Amino acid sequence: MSDSETKIEIKQLFKIFGDHPEDMLEKVRGGVSKDELNDQYNHVLGLSDINLKMPAKGVQVVMGLSGSGKSTLIRHINRLIEPTTGEVWVDGENVLEMDEKTLRYFRCNRASMVFQRFALLPHRTVMENTIYGLEIQGMAEKDAEKRAAYWIERVGLAGYEENFPGQLSGGMQQRVGLARALATDADILLMDEAFSALDPLIRTDMQNILLDLQQELYKTIVFITHDLEEALRIGDQIAILRDGQVIQQGTPQQIVLKPKDDYIADFTKDINRGRVIQLKTIMKAPNDKSGPELSAEMLVEDAAQLVTESPSSQARVTNDAGDVVGVVGINDLIRAMARPDIESRLEEL
Amino acid sequence: MDWLTKFPELGRTDLRDFRKSIDQGFKEFTRAYGEDIESFFEPLLQFLIWLEKLLLATPWPIFIFVVAALAWFASRSLRVVIGSAISLFLIGFLGMWEDTMSTVSIIVVCTILCFSLGLPVGIVMSRSDRAQAIVTPILDIMQTIPSFVYLIPVVMLLGIGKVPGLIAVVIYAIPPMIRLTNLGIRLVDKEVLEAADAFGASPWQKLVQVQIPLALPNIFAGVNQTIMMSLAMVVIASMIGVTGLGQPVLKAISNQYLAMGLLNGLAIVALAIIFDRISQSYGKRLQSHRGGQNE
Incomplete structure (x- = not known):
């Protein structure tokens, strides 16, 4: 994948949580660690100097344990979180410089998102949830329902259009989440621990659905997970995050065969090579x-x-x-x- | 040590002047703007009178049928329907039909007012912590200040009649509507809101498509509370000329007519129960078709 074009590029991204993040920036750049920042200055270092190039039409996995900053990172790509400093380039455009209108357009047409806990609208049926993004795009209801019906079918939920999310199992709810994201036709798919809340069997099922769809859709997928097995299975590229820093990035083989340090080696030793x-x-x-x-x-x-x-x-x-x-x-x-x-x-x- | 035992109060004359100047100021305000304010409320008065006449002109079986139909639509429970019909019939049978119609009309108008004023205020409150900090103490005052106290300026301004009564009822009954709208919107799941953001929803789209629909059960609890509290104000409102079930109660107090007071009081209770069951079961049904929520 090394020679393919870059779709999303993150440059020197820092995110510090606290009352005076700008003041802390110098300290972090000067080498103050996450723990020190927390203990002495009462600020939390979310992300520290992230530089990532994500390949177009590929699956970029960002892997890390809880608290590593991976969910914070993915929310910078569609700017649900504002960084302390840094740049996020998508197709040659800096997302962080977009005005409100452009940003909304970007979110509803170019990057859609799937959430860990589904985040469906509980008062809407499966069909109404799936057309949600299209509604915001302003598509006519008939066309929207037609397209939504196609995606509901593709994720294997045909026949459940009139059910409410509360009546579905977790796996089925996440299929709705996936259909909702795919229906907008955005070419970037942001998946925030999308399958982590599911049972192992269902999770494998969902991974298969995603991989099958990707065979024909060639979306740029950013996939967050804490599960290395999952990361290796779906990732074309993997970045490993710890304490808000990228500690290794590469293909699944590179991660497994050449772990950069003991921390990663510890992860990879139980993997089925x-x-x-x-x-x-x-x-x-x-x-x-x-x-x-x-x-x-x-x-x-x-x-x-x-x-x-x-x-x-x-x-x-x-x-x-x-x-x-x-x-x-x-x-x-x-x-x-x-x-x-x-x-x-x-x-x- | 005189200052320890004697409270440093304002002198008697100063105090009188102080009160006098407030009264004077308000009287001047009344003289200057009273008529404008009265004409401002004129359409409201007309609507109230029209509704009351309509209800009185409606043949009693039709009214009972409409209430029963409403009860069925809202609750789908035969018990509520039959209970409502029987209690309404008994009210009429015991000679309180006309007063009941007056009371129903003022409750309906008051509820419409509270809803259409309370909803936007609640929304504004939910969107800004500063608005919440300003409005909350005002609501506290509205709920705790004895009703008689704000009846005084209302009567000075508008005289005795239906409109001042209505205003008094609205002041007393609107706080729960505002509070529960605010609460309902604030309780909307943050993750769902984030999803709306992630799909590029504008603030207005978020409000209309996500926040209000998800807050509806709470908003309906607010409507329910508003109706209950306005019924509770019926007797006090009758002191300033609002017709209805409150007036016989008032008469019964001053003349020690036990049966009269009891019957009219029970009629108010019956109305309260009917309104409560209808609005509450409707609010519950709003929630129920969402299925079992997240397991």
Whole structure:
């Protein structure tokens, strides 16, 4: 994803909560830590010097534990929270310099949001909730209902149009939240821990819906989560946040294979690597043995089954053009999944 | 040590002059603007008289039927419908029909006034902490000051009659409407409001599409309280010439007519219960079709 164009760029963003955030800015820039700021000056450091480039048409995950500032960060993209200082560029426009009208236009046409606790309008039916954004856009009711019906169908809620949110389960409510966000046709989707409040099974379900939709929609998605498993599953890019600072950003493979510090390594050690590492990361130079031809982007876990069945116990790895660029043997696959120290093999990553 | 035992009060003459100047000032104000103010309230008076005449001209079975229909529409409960019809019939049977119609008309007008004045004030209060800080003590005064005290200037200004009575009732009955509107809007879920913001809603859109609809159960509790409190004022209002069930009560007090006082008092209670059940069950139904809320 490194060469794709940038959709959202956050530059030198600081957010300090308290009575005199501007005065504290110098202290934070001068190296005062979050704890010191809290204890001595009674201000809370929300975000500190955030610089992020989020790829267009990709899924940018921002991961962090509670209190890391991730929800604060996502609210800066549509300016639900004003920063203490910094810039948020979307399509070459600084969101923080928009006047009220432009900002409202931006929110209802270009960036829609899905919330952790759904935030549906309890007095409106599923249909009425889904057309909410379109109503604000000023779309005629008939057209709005037509479009909403399409999205309700796409998230699998057809038949529930006339139900009230209170009558639906959590998973179904969040489908309404997703349909409401998608209906506005905004090309940025902000998802604030959108699936965190759901049961594990339902969560996987919702992740699948999102990934399926993304296959055809190619939205720029900013996804906040505290769950690394979820982050690795849906993220094209992951930024890890701690105490209001980005401590590592990269692809899921980079995060898992090259954790920047012990904090991240601690997170990643229990992860199923087979579901993250791609063949191209572990392949060796091509040899003349035969075997099934597998894509370089295929995950180790998926390849394992196929390689086991191959008589040569190896597979040939092909690039997008179909040329063989390497091979992986059964041993390579097992070694990759078994979480050994394989950093030395990953120079080309 | 004289100052310790003797309160440093204003001298008797000073005090009299002080009161006199206030009275004088208000009297001059009355003389200057009394007529303007009276003509300002003229349409209200006309409406009140029209409504009273309408209710009196309505054949009694139709009135009972309309109330029963309202009760059914609001509560969907047969018990409320039958209870309302029977108590209205008994009121008429015991010779209080006309007074009851007068009282109903003043309650209706008062409720409409309280709603249309209280709602906007409550909204303003909910949107600004400063407005809340200013309005709250005024409401406290309106609710605690003895009604007789504000009857004096109202009567000085407008004389005895229906309009001053109406004003007195509104002053007493409007605070819960304002308070509960304010409270209802302030209690609207912050997350839902944030969602409205995130979808680019303007402040007006937020108010009309999110805040007021979600505050409706509280607003209706306010309407309900307003009706109850205006019924409670019926007797006091009758002292300044408001016709209705209050006047026989007043007569009964001064002449020690026990039965008369009791019957008219019970009629007021019956009206209160009917109004209460209808408005409260309507408010509850507003809430119920939202389903089970978030699990």
